[in-house]
Amino acid sequence: MSVLQVNNLAKSFGKVTALNGVNMEVNEGEVFGFIGPNGAGKSTTIRVLLGILKATEGEAKIFGKDAWSEAVEIHKRIAYVPGDVNLWPNLTGGEVIDLFVKLRGGNKKSRREELLKKFDLDPSKKCGAYSKGNRQKVALVAAFSLDADLYILDEPTSGLDPLMEQVFQQCVMEAKRAGKSVLLSSHILSEVEKLCDRVGIIRQGKIIETGTLEELRHLTRTNLLVETKEPITHLHELKGIHDMEEKGRALSFQVDMEELGAVMKRVSQFGIVKLESTPPTLEDLFMRHYEGKGQTGTEAGGDPNGFYN
Amino acid sequence: MAFTINKGTGHLSRLIIRRDRIRIPLWVIGICSFTFMVPIAFKELYGSQEQRDVMAQTMENPAMIAMVGPADLSNYNLGVMTAHQMLLLTAVVVGLMSVLLVTRHTRGDEENGRVEMIRSLPVRRISTLNAVLLVNASTNILLAFLVGLGLYTLNIESMNIEGSLLYGASLGATGIFFVGITAVFGQLFESSRGVTGFSITVLLIVYIVRGIGDISNEVLSWISPLGWVTKTGVYDENNWWPIVGLIGVSIILFIIANYLHAIRDLEAGILPSRPGRKSASVILQNPIGLEFRLQRTGMISWAIGMFAIGASYGSVLGDLDSFFAGNDMMKQLFTAKEGYSVTMQFVSMIMMVMAILATVPAVMAMNKLYGEEKKGRSEHLLGRAVSRTRLMGSFLIISVINGFVMLSLAAIGLWTASVSVMEEPYSLGTVYGMGLIYYPAMLVMIGVAVLLIGYRPRITSFIWLYVVYSFIVLYMGGLFQFSEWIGKLSPFGHIPQIPLEDMTWMPIIMLISIAAAVTVVGFIGYNRRDMGR
Ligand SMILES: Nc1ncnc2c1ncn2[C@@H]1O[C@H](COP(=O)(O)OP(=O)(O)OP(=O)(O)O)[C@@H](O)[C@H]1O
Ligand SMILES: [Mg+2]
Numbered sequence: 001m002s003v004l005q006v007n008n009l010a011k012s013f014g015k016v017t018a019l020n021g022v023n024m025e026v027n028e029g030e031v032f033g034f035i036g037p038n039g040a041g042k043s044t045t046i047r048v049l050l051g052i053l054k055a056t057e058g059e060a061k062i063f064g065k066d067a068w069s070e071a072v073e074i075h076k077r078i079a080y081v082p083g084d085v086n087l088w089p090n091l092t093g094g095e096v097i098d099l100f101v102k103l104r105g106g107n108k109k110s111r112r113e114e115l116l117k118k119f120d121l122d123p124s125k126k127c128g129a130y131s132k133g134n135r136q137k138v139a140l141v142a143a144f145s146l147d148a149d150l151y152i153l154d155e156p157t158s159g160l161d162p163l164m165e166q167v168f169q170q171c172v173m174e175a176k177r178a179g180k181s182v183l184l185s186s187h188i189l190s191e192v193e194k195l196c197d198r199v200g201i202i203r204q205g206k207i208i209e210t211g212t213l214e215e216l217r218h219l220t221r222t223n224l225l226v227e228t229k230e231p232i233t234h235l236h237e238l239k240g241i242h243d244m245e246e247k248g249r250a251l252s253f254q255v256d257m258e259e260l261g262a263v264m265k266r267v268s269q270f271g272i273v274k275l276e277s278t279p280p281t282l283e284d285l286f287m288r289h290y291e292g293k294g295q296t297g298t299e300a301g302g303d304p305n306g307f308y309n
Numbered sequence: 310m311a312f313t314i315n316k317g318t319g320h321l322s323r324l325i326i327r328r329d330r331i332r333i334p335l336w337v338i339g340i341c342s343f344t345f346m347v348p349i350a351f352k353e354l355y356g357s358q359e360q361r362d363v364m365a366q367t368m369e370n371p372a373m374i375a376m377v378g379p380a381d382l383s384n385y386n387l388g389v390m391t392a393h394q395m396l397l398l399t400a401v402v403v404g405l406m407s408v409l410l411v412t413r414h415t416r417g418d419e420e421n422g423r424v425e426m427i428r429s430l431p432v433r434r435i436s437t438l439n440a441v442l443l444v445n446a447s448t449n450i451l452l453a454f455l456v457g458l459g460l461y462t463l464n465i466e467s468m469n470i471e472g473s474l475l476y477g478a479s480l481g482a483t484g485i486f487f488v489g490i491t492a493v494f495g496q497l498f499e500s501s502r503g504v505t506g507f508s509i510t511v512l513l514i515v516y517i518v519r520g521i522g523d524i525s526n527e528v529l530s531w532i533s534p535l536g537w538v539t540k541t542g543v544y545d546e547n548n549w550w551p552i553v554g555l556i557g558v559s560i561i562l563f564i565i566a567n568y569l570h571a572i573r574d575l576e577a578g579i580l581p582s583r584p585g586r587k588s589a590s591v592i593l594q595n596p597i598g599l600e601f602r603l604q605r606t607g608m609i610s611w612a613i614g615m616f617a618i619g620a621s622y623g624s625v626l627g628d629l630d631s632f633f634a635g636n637d638m639m640k641q642l643f644t645a646k647e648g649y650s651v652t653m654q655f656v657s658m659i660m661m662v663m664a665i666l667a668t669v670p671a672v673m674a675m676n677k678l679y680g681e682e683k684k685g686r687s688e689h690l691l692g693r694a695v696s697r698t699r700l701m702g703s704f705l706i707i708s709v710i711n712g713f714v715m716l717s718l719a720a721i722g723l724w725t726a727s728v729s730v731m732e733e734p735y736s737l738g739t740v741y742g743m744g745l746i747y748y749p750a751m752l753v754m755i756g757v758a759v760l761l762i763g764y765r766p767r768i769t770s771f772i773w774l775y776v777v778y779s780f781i782v783l784y785m786g787g788l789f790q791f792s793e794w795i796g797k798l799s800p801f802g803h804i805p806q807i808p809l810e811d812m813t814w815m816p817i818i819m820l821i822s823i824a825a826a827v828t829v830v831g832f833i834g835y836n837r838r839d840m841g842r
Contacts, residue, residue, distance in 0.1 A: 092586055
C-alpha cells in the first residue's frame with residue numbers, strides 16, 4: 001500500500017522549471033531515499049508535498065488525500081524536518097519543541113524528555129544562541145516526539161556531528177520498526193545506504209532512477225583485480241571493460257555487470273593466481289547518475305567539476 | 310588598566326570607519342539637520358517675544374516639564390526655547406545612536422565570529438574594544454563641534470557662540486556617556502540583543518527618573534545623567550560643569566569596560582546568560598499565542614508611547630485658545646468653526662493624527678506575517694496542522710486588537726492629561742468617541758495590508774506609502790488648501806469629524822464593508838499562492 005504518491009508533478013517559478021514530471025511512490029513501512037545533485041528539485045518536491053508550494057501540473061497525494069487542498073488533515077499525521085531550520089531567536093528550544101508538538105498533536109503523549117537526553121540538547125537556551133546543529137536538533141526532537149505515520153525529512157542531518165547522526169539513524173530505524181514510512185532526502189550516502197529500502201534519484205526536475213539499492217547496483221560496474229600465471233592478452237577487445245591499469249604483475253579494471261560472465265571466462269584461460277572483486281561503491285553509483293547518462297562507454301571517474309550540473 | 314592606543318587600534322579603527330562609512334554620516338547628518346531646522350522654524354513661527362511667552366505658558370505644566378525638562382521660562386528667547394524643547398530629546402537620540410553603533414561593533418561582531426578572525430591576526434586583545442571606543446567617542450566629538458558651530462552660524466541673536474558650543478557639547482557628552490554604558494554592558498552580556506536591550510533600558514530609566522525628578526524631587530534629577538543635561542542652561546547661564554561630569558563618568562566607564570574585557574573570554578559574558586524556560590507556557594500553544602509572545606515587547610513599548618503622546622497633547626489643552634490667538638499659521642490650520650472652540654477643533658485634528666499613528670503598530674503586526682514567511686518560519690506552522698486561513702487569521706486578530714488598544718490608549722491619555730489642565734474638561738465619553746470613530750479607517754488600512762500579503766507579498770511595504778500619504782494630506786491639507794478629493798483617497802478622510810461635523814453612519818458602514826471585502830479577498834489570495842522563502 002502506498003502512503004505517498006506523486007504523478008507527473010511539474011512546478012515552475014516564472015521561467016525557471018524546477019520540476020518536470022516527477023513520479024514517485026512511497027510504500028507503507030518503507031524508508032525511501034530521495035537523492036540528487038544540488039538544485040535537482042528535492043526540496044521543491046517536498047514543499048509541494050507539504051502544501052507550501054502549489055503544483056503547476058500533476059498531482060501529489062499523501063494517505064490518498066490531495067497534498068494542497070487537504071493539507072491540514074494530512075499534516076496531523078506527518079512529521080516534517082527541513083534542512084535549514086530558522087527559529088525565533090528569543091524563544092527557548094524547549095518552548096519551540098512544545099509549541100511544535102502542540103500544533104500537531106493536541107494532547108498526545110510526547111517523548112520529548114527522552115529525546116532531549118538522546119540528542120543532548122539544552123532546552124533552556126534561546127534559539128538565537130543555538131548553533132546550526134542545535135537548531136536542527138530542535139526540529140528533530142519536535143518531529144520524533146510524537147508518532148507520525150509518515151516522516152518527511154529534507155536533509156535532516158545537515159550540521160549534525162557523527163554521534164548525533166547515529167542517534168538520528170536510531171530514531172529512523174525505530175520508526176521503521178514501528179511500521180512507519182519515511183521520505184528521506186539526503187546527500188550523505190552512507191546514511192542512505194544504511195537506512196533506505198528504496199531510493200529515487202532526481203536530476204534536473206526528473207526522477208531518473210528508482211529501485212532498491214541492489215537493483216541500482218546491478219546497473220553499474222564492479223571493480224576487479226586479477227593476477228594470472230601468464231600475461232592476459234587482448235582483454236580490451238572484449239565489451240564492457242573500462243579503466244584498465246597494470247599494477248605490478250596484476251591487472252585492475254572495471255567491468256559492466258552484464259559482461260562479467262564473458263570476461264571471467266576469458267581471464268580464467270590465463271591461470272588465475274589471485275582475484276579480488278570489490279562491489280561498486282554507492283559513490284560510484286551516484287556519481288554516474290549525477291553526471292548524467294550516456295557516458296557508460298569511455299570512462300568511469302569523470303571530471304570532478306562536472307559532477308553536479 | 311589604561312587604554313592602549315597602539316598600531317592595532319589604529320588599523321581596527323579604520324576598519325570600523327570603513328564599515329560604517331554610510332551609517333555614521335547618516336546619523337550625524339540626520340541629527341545635525343534636525344537640530345538646525347528647529348530654531349529656523351521657531352524663528353518663523355514664534356518671531357515675537359509675545360508669541361514665545363504664550364509658548365512658555367503652555368510649557369509650564371508638569372506633563373511638559375516631565376517630557377522636556379525645566380527651563381527659565383521668564384527669559385524665553387529663541388535660544389532658550391530651542392534648547393528647552395529640543396536639547397534633551399536630541400540627547401536621547403544621540404544616546405541611542407551610541408548604543409546601536411557600539412553594540413554592533415562589540416557584541417554584534419563577536420556573535421558573528423568576526424572578532425575571532427581579528428584575534429587571529431597580530432593585534433592586541435584589547436585593541437578591538439578600544440578601537441570601538443575611539444571611533445565612537447570621536448564621532449560624538451565631531452557631532453558636538455558640528456552642532457555647536459552650525460547653530461552659531463544660523464546667526465540668531467540669542468544663540469551666541471558659547472551657548473551653541475555648549476549645546477553641541479551636551480549632545481556629544483551624552484553620546485560618549487552611552488558609548489561607555491554600552492561598552493560595559495557589551496562585556497556583561499553574551500548576546501547583542503541583551504546588550505542593546507539593557508543599554509536602551511538604562512537610557513529610558515535615566516530619562517524617566519529625570520522626568521519624575523523634575524516635577525517632584527530635585528534629588529532624583531541629580532542622579533540622572535540626562536538630568537545634568539537639562540542643568541546646562543544652554544543660552545542662559547551656560548553651565549559647563551555637567552559636561553565635565555559626564556566626561557568624567559564616561560572615562561570611568563571606559564576603564565571598567567577595558568578591565569572587564571581583559572578578564573573575560575571571547576564570546577563569553579561576565580554575567581552568565583540566564584537559562585530560559587524549559588517548556589512552553591500556557592500562552593504558547595497556538596499561532597495567536599506565539600505571535601502575542603513574539604510581539605509583546607514591541608506592543609508594550611508602543612502602548613506606552615501612544616499613551617504618552619495622547620497625554621502630552623492633552624496637557625496643552627488648558628491654554629490653547631490664548632496660544633492660537635497669537636499664531637497665524639495655526640489659525641490657518643484650524644479655520645474657526647462656529648459654535649466650537651479652537652480647542653475642540655484641535656482635539657479633533659489631533660485624534661486623526663493619533664489614529665494614523667496608531668495604525669502604524671497595527672499594520673506592523675499584520676506585515677509581520679510576511680516577515681515570518683520570508684525568514685522561513687511560517688513553514689514551521691503550515692507544515693503542521695495549521696491552515697493558511699488560521700495562520701493569517703491569527704495575525705489579523707492580533708493586528709485588529711493592537712490597533713484598537715493603541716487608539717484607545719491615545720484617547721484615554723489625552724483625556725487623562727486634559728482633565729488636570731482644563732477648567733471645563735471634556736467627558737471621557739466625548740474624547741474617546743472622537744478617537745474611536747477613526748477605527749473603521751484603520752481597519753481599511755489593515756485590510757489593504759492583508760490584500761497585499763495575499764496577492765503581492767513583495768510589495769507589502771507599499772502600505773506605508775499609503776499611511777504617510779494619509780498623514781500628509783489630512784494633517785497638512787488645511788495648510789496647503791488641497792482639493793477635497795485628495796483627502797478622500799485616504800480612508801481617514803471619510804470619517805466625520807465629530808462633534809464639529811454631524812455624525813453620519815453611511816461612510817462608517819462603507820468603510821467597514823470595504824475593510825471586510827479587501828480582507829476576505831486577501832485571505833483568498835493567501836490561500837492560493839506559494840509560500841516563499
Ligand atoms: N522560490 C523559487 N523561485 C525560483 N526558483 C526556485 C525557487 N525555489 C527553487 N527554485 C529553483 O528550483 C530548482 C530546484 O531547487 P530545490 O531547492 O528543489 O533543489 P534541491 O534538490 O533541494 O537542492 P539541494 O540539494 O541544494 O537542497 C533550483 O534550480 C532552484 O534554483
Ligand atoms: Mg534542498
